[in-house]
Amino acid sequence: MSAIKIKLRENDLQQLKEVCKSFNNEAGELINVLHKAQGIFGYLPAEVQEVVAQELNVSVAKVYGVVTFYSFFTMVPRGKYPISVCTGTACYVRGAEKVLDEFKRILKVPVGETTPDGKFSIAGLRCVGACGLAPVVLVGDKTYGRVAPDGVKEILKEYEDQ
Amino acid sequence: MGKLKVKIDNRLIEVEQGTTILEAARKIDVNIPTLCYMNLGDMGIEHKPGGCRICVVEVEGRRNLAPSCATDCHDGMEVKTHSIRVLNARRTVMELMLSDHPFECLTCAKSGNCDLQSMAIKFGIRDIPYEGEKSTYKPDTSPAILRDVDKCIMCRRCETMCNDVQTVGVLSAIYRGFESVVAPAFERNLDHSECTYCGQCVAVCPTAALTEVDHTNQVLRALADPTKTVVVQTAPAVRAALGEEFGMKPGTLVTGKMVAALKQLEFDYVFDTDFAADLTIMEEGAEILDRLGKFLAGDKDVKLPILTSCCPGWVSFFEYHFPDMRDIPSTARSPQQMFGSIAKTWFAEKIKRDRKDMVVVSIMPCVAKKFECTREEFATDNNPDVDFSLSTRELANLIKRANIDFNKLPDEDFDKPMGESTGAAVIFGTTGGVIEAATRSAYEMYTKKTLDKVDFEQLRGMEGIREATVDFDGFSLKIGIAHGLGNARKLLEDIRAGKSEFHAIEIMACPGGCIGGGGQPLHHGNSAILKARQKAIYQEDSGKPIRKSHENPSIIKLYKEFLGEPLGEKAHHLLHTSYFDRGKEIVIEADVKEENR
Numbered sequence: 001m002s003a004i005k006i007k008l009r010e011n012d013l014q015q016l017k018e019v020c021k022s023f024n025n026e027a028g029e030l031i032n033v034l035h036k037a038q039g040i041f042g043y044l045p046a047e048v049q050e051v052v053a054q055e056l057n058v059s060v061a062k063v064y065g066v067v068t069f070y071s072f073f074t075m076v077p078r079g080k081y082p083i084s085v086c087t088g089t090a091c092y093v094r095g096a097e098k099v100l101d102e103f104k105r106i107l108k109v110p111v112g113e114t115t116p117d118g119k120f121s122i123a124g125l126r127c128v129g130a131c132g133l134a135p136v137v138l139v140g141d142k143t144y145g146r147v148a149p150d151g152v153k154e155i156l157k158e159y160e161d162q
Numbered sequence: 163m164g165k166l167k168v169k170i171d172n173r174l175i176e177v178e179q180g181t182t183i184l185e186a187a188r189k190i191d192v193n194i195p196t197l198c199y200m201n202l203g204d205m206g207i208e209h210k211p212g213g214c215r216i217c218v219v220e221v222e223g224r225r226n227l228a229p230s231c232a233t234d235c236h237d238g239m240e241v242k243t244h245s246i247r248v249l250n251a252r253r254t255v256m257e258l259m260l261s262d263h264p265f266e267c268l269t270c271a272k273s274g275n276c277d278l279q280s281m282a283i284k285f286g287i288r289d290i291p292y293e294g295e296k297s298t299y300k301p302d303t304s305p306a307i308l309r310d311v312d313k314c315i316m317c318r319r320c321e322t323m324c325n326d327v328q329t330v331g332v333l334s335a336i337y338r339g340f341e342s343v344v345a346p347a348f349e350r351n352l353d354h355s356e357c358t359y360c361g362q363c364v365a366v367c368p369t370a371a372l373t374e375v376d377h378t379n380q381v382l383r384a385l386a387d388p389t390k391t392v393v394v395q396t397a398p399a400v401r402a403a404l405g406e407e408f409g410m411k412p413g414t415l416v417t418g419k420m421v422a423a424l425k426q427l428e429f430d431y432v433f434d435t436d437f438a439a440d441l442t443i444m445e446e447g448a449e450i451l452d453r454l455g456k457f458l459a460g461d462k463d464v465k466l467p468i469l470t471s472c473c474p475g476w477v478s479f480f481e482y483h484f485p486d487m488r489d490i491p492s493t494a495r496s497p498q499q500m501f502g503s504i505a506k507t508w509f510a511e512k513i514k515r516d517r518k519d520m521v522v523v524s525i526m527p528c529v530a531k532k533f534e535c536t537r538e539e540f541a542t543d544n545n546p547d548v549d550f551s552l553s554t555r556e557l558a559n560l561i562k563r564a565n566i567d568f569n570k571l572p573d574e575d576f577d578k579p580m581g582e583s584t585g586a587a588v589i590f591g592t593t594g595g596v597i598e599a600a601t602r603s604a605y606e607m608y609t610k611k612t613l614d615k616v617d618f619e620q621l622r623g624m625e626g627i628r629e630a631t632v633d634f635d636g637f638s639l640k641i642g643i644a645h646g647l648g649n650a651r652k653l654l655e656d657i658r659a660g661k662s663e664f665h666a667i668e669i670m671a672c673p674g675g676c677i678g679g680g681g682q683p684l685h686h687g688n689s690a691i692l693k694a695r696q697k698a699i700y701q702e703d704s705g706k707p708i709r710k711s712h713e714n715p716s717i718i719k720l721y722k723e724f725l726g727e728p729l730g731e732k733a734h735h736l737l738h739t740s741y742f743d744r745g746k747e748i749v750i751e752a753d754v755k756e757e758n759r
Binding site: 004005006007008009010013046049050051054058059060061062063064065068069 | 325330331332333334335336338345346347348354355356746747748749750751752
């Protein structure tokens with residue numbers, strides 16, 4: 001009678017174990033493992049964190065500590081097209097907040113959440129290192145530079161029929 | 163390496179390389195205030211995150227103030243610990259900390275014993291100029307430990323105890339900046355985590371962010387109820403520490419005064435957990451000899467080493483982390499539970515009371531005991547064998563509330579029969595004591611000879627992991643001892659890997675054993691206090707007329723009248739237990755259709 005049961009699908013478990021193995025199951029690689037895992041699952045649910053903790057032999061409390069510390073990690077499933085608006089210093093002074101507000105207004109979800117249809121999620125991000133293009137928006141892997149609030153609609157249009 | 167010459171507050175001192183400013187200052191009795199810093203030197207436990215910034219000092223030639231706990235001395239260094247710049251910085255840090263702290267000192271469980279409060283007094287803080295956001299967090303109640311994170315100052319001492327010392331890994335800092343708190347994974351409550359309730363987090367928390375669950379009012383209510391017969395038992399380590407709560411020197415034995423106080427509190431029977439400790443030795447000793455006998459007869463399936471099982475924090479630990487090995491520990495219940503079981507059967511019959519009309523209270527140096535007595539297997543018809551477990555601190559509080567001048571009390575004796583005990587029982591209170599007590603009895607039972615000398619010095623000490631060999635008339639009994647769950651883990655991993663050569667191992671969850679328990683008077687990081695308590699325990703042992711458990715006349719009578727033989731049917735039913743698999747388990751779910759992801 002185990003107290004805590006970790007429910008996972010066979011395939012997910014194997015994938016996760018392989019990720020850990022590719023980093024030699026080293027505790028020091030926790031952030032890299034979580035990064036990869038989030039790449040696979042789109043987010044880091046409790047079950048995934050439990051398995052990572054077991055595989056790397058660190059406590060799950062520590063794993064959760066790291067996941068909550070870095071804004072990049074999320075425990076909420078992200079949308080099919082995750083939107084990140086950079087609010088680092090350069091982007092911020094060039095109007096990133098207004099761009100972010102426009103995304104929130106049109107999609108009707110706050111930062112850190114996903115639209116009910118699962119299509120878009122919005123996240124704030126601190127500096128992607130492309131300050132010359134400020135303000136910068138990322139949708140999935142695609143980068144948009146010098147985005148103005150009135151350009152937001154156009155960006156979203158690209159993903160409308162997909 | 164040469165010595166370093168350092169000037170602290172205009173006084174010259176020579177120190178070794180690697181000495182911090184804080185350590186150097188303390189050598190010349192300059193007590194720089196600290197809050198997050200913790201150093202239990204003899205246990206090898208040090209925590210200096212340099213996080214609180216209370217210990218800052220001014221170093222000549224350095225632009226910013228230096229955290230003295232985390233800054234090493236260098237040759238020719240000049241340090242000022244109380245310049246106006248330092249005092250102002252310290253005050254500001256304190257004021258900012260207090261600006262996000264509840265002002266509940268009047269009703270706070272830690273009032274009078276709170277490091278933050280004493281620091282505020284020391285700094286002469288009279289008002290808080292900062293008005294800012296206050297963090298709020300849900301309180302968490304478990305059977306033993308209360309978390310009130312609003313009072314957390316993020317010193318993270320608990321995290322060091324839980325992770326580095328105990329390797330339990332339940333507590334971690336989560337989130338960042340203003341939002342950061344210490345919490346279990348996924349912010350679950352403690353009773354949904356792998357917490358063993360060892361209480362070491364409670365023992366080091368500077369504020370009331372972590373406290374034991376208070377059961378004093380329930381006990382007072384039981385005492386006031388004329389229909390109840392209230393029986394109290396006191397654990398061995400309590401008598402070596404209770405005096406500290408009344409200003410006595412650490413290591414003062416207060417056995418007689420404690421009994422007198424409990425009688426004044428109007429407990430109907432004042433008994434001793436030591437009685438049950440002797441009983442534990444009868445059962446555990448018999449079990450050791452039984453397994454050893456089988457082993458020597460060539461039985462390959464016998465489980466060795468045998469591990470002690472009197473510590474509830476340790477029992478939870480192996481149920482969570484080593485469930486595959488749960489057939490190795492002795493099945494003997496802890497003294498607290500053996501006491502409850504016998505009090506509500508044998509003794510209940512003697513005084514012609516139904517178990518439902520009896521209330522058994524235990525005074526324990528422990529918070530895990532609060533959890534242990536709620537375990538379902540230790541109840542009959544929903545009536546628990548032990549109703550309430552109070553910590554040493556809670557007992558001190560009860561005594562103060564009853565207007566008893568503890569220091570002036572005369573010495574009184576425990577009631578009979580369950581107050582009679584031997585020197586072997588009292589040493590249960592320190593690391594190494596249980597196995598020494600077991601050795602005293604097992605030796606005589608095995609060799610059929612009388613021990614010339616009952617003191618087994620080789621089993622004593624404060625080292626985290628110790629080993630010793632005791633000659634059993636030609637047979638070398640190999641004994642291991644670990645205190646602190648991190649040390650226990652090392653021995654368990656050796657056993658799992660088939661590398662252990664011990665026949666018997668004693669394990670205590672808390673550093674020092676019960677003398678350093680989570681329910682004891684706070685030692686505020688002073689490990690000399692633990693040593694003094696240990697000395698007191700051995701002092702009580704050597705002063706006892708009988709020092710071997712199997713010679714306790716009341717125990718002999720108990721077996722004769724009621725139990726029969728050790729490991730017999732009745733003993734098995736009343737004095738033994740079984741353990742549960744509480745380990746985490748990965749369950750494979752059937753494949754869900756991809757679109758449902």
